[in-house]
Amino acid sequence: MEWKPDKDAGVPIYIQIAKELERQIVLGVLSPGTSLPPERVLARRFGVNRGTVSAAYEELRAKGILQSWQGSGTWVSRDLWGVKQMPNWYTYTNGGAFLPAYPLAKRIQDACFDSSIINLAKAELATTMIPSLIPTPPGEENGIRLELGYAHPKGEPRLREALAVHLQENYGIHASPDEILVTSGAQQALHLITLCLLNPGDAIAMEGPSYSYSLPLFSSAGLRLFRLPMDENGIVPEAVYELHREHRIRMVFVNPTYHNPTGTILSKARRSELLDICQELRLPLVEDDAYGALTLAGSPKPPKPIKAIDKTGAVLYVGSLSKTIAPGLRIGWLVGPRSVVERLADAKQQMDFGTSSVSQQFARRFVERKSWNNQQERMSRYLLEQQQTMVRAMHKHLSDYAVWNEPGGSYHIWCRLLAPRDEKELLDDAVREGVVFTPGSVYGAEAGWLRLTYSWECPANIEEGVRRIQKVLQQKKQ
Ligand SMILES: Cc1ncc(COP(=O)(O)O)c(C=O)c1O
Structure with a gap:
């Protein structure tokens, strides 16, 4: 998603813009000599007034990072010592044999780290289900003695x-x-x-x-x-x-x-x-x-x-x-x-x-057998209850919009929309509404499929998350 200043950050907007431009220059996204957009264009892009952009440019001019000439616009300084020596990180980070994550997957990942968003995308057990205490084995009453050397290449x-x-x-x-x-x-x-x-x-x-x-x-x-x-x-x-x-x-x-x-x-x-x-x-x-x-x-x-x-x-x-x-x-x-x-x-x-x-x-x-069996039993009951909660919520809110399966295991429900939508747009609307799911195209499915995960959220959030998805689908229908 394109960077935007945060009006609630408590930092003046022009400083935020100046810092962002400086960051892009240091990373090589904007290389020395690159022309910057006219103030009014950048102002429109960031949703601020022209004077704010003007103040940001002035700030960077004062530091010698930008230069401008009446009638010729504003550009990144060519003779800026710190920046001139800087490798072009932009080309490096866009090269390399290992490809970056797909944009839609990246968008979901970002939303998954925002705890204010109800998460029906994360394929993870709720923290309450993760065993946190390791029973102290006999002979180790003073705590577990960990060996901290390099492990065997095949594993301990x-x-x-x-x-x-x-x-x-x-x-x-x-x-x-x-x-x-x-x-x-x-x-x-x-x-x-x-x-x-x-x-x-x-x-x-x-x-x-x-x-x-x-x-x-x-x-x-x-x-x-x-x-x-x-x-x-x-x-x-x-x-x-x-x-x-x-x-x-x-x-x-x-x-x-x-x-x-x-x-x-x-x-x-x-x-x-x-x-x-x-x-x-x-x-x-x-x-x-x-x-x-x-x-x-x-x-x-x-x-x-x-x-x-x-x-x-x-x-x-x-x-x-x-x-x-x-x-x-x-x-x-x-x-x-x-x-x-x-x-x-x-x-x-x-x-x-x-x-x-x-x-x-x-x-x-x-x-070890006992610990595994305990966890298995807890998990199978937990996942059943979570799935039942999600299915109930789906019957209540999504039956006019989708059909789905109810697998006998795992974390997800695979759901097909009766009227396929643009997935990126749907995901953006959902995130704005405070819920995230995984569009099927992330897994190479044709348009109109969603994966909804019930392993992570509490029952109340599952219900609310499904309701929010209905709201987004409803808005699109109108
Ligand atoms: C089918 C499948 N295989 C492998 C993995 C990778 O799991 P991990 O590397 O956490 O063991 C995942 C993670 O979601 C998965 O869904």
């Missing part, structure tokens, strides 16, 4: 051992600690895969829509993305054949359980069909299971992860504690053949010298 051995047990007991996945790499969230596991196992120009297949479209992570790695069509049972596995024939697919990415954003579950039959196809084509299959443990109380358990039926090592399984325990721990993992784990661990070591050893020590306690 004791955490990997605990994860091997955890994966076996809760997901039916057999893996030895050597086949597990601890990462900084599932995100880093996905990133390492794109950087270390694929090359620029490679084609990959993924669900459409998909969480993976929300980040330019794959485009940054120069990959070509192709969509696997979906229905209410997840992706259609045979579509892999066609994509492979046409584009020589090198890897398949799926999020089969409580898919983000649609909430669908890939059926058991399709899981084995997809695995068979990938094995036949000798294609690695990345299974992102960030939401797999989030079944709502009373809903049937989803089928086992594909990794649990993988006998050949085709699946790279990605998991995380972000959605079940706490995203701030930044603990995720990848399970795969030893050679892959070692290659990725080597890259990770070069990038960050291993995931925080402090987080890993806490994480080990959270995945």
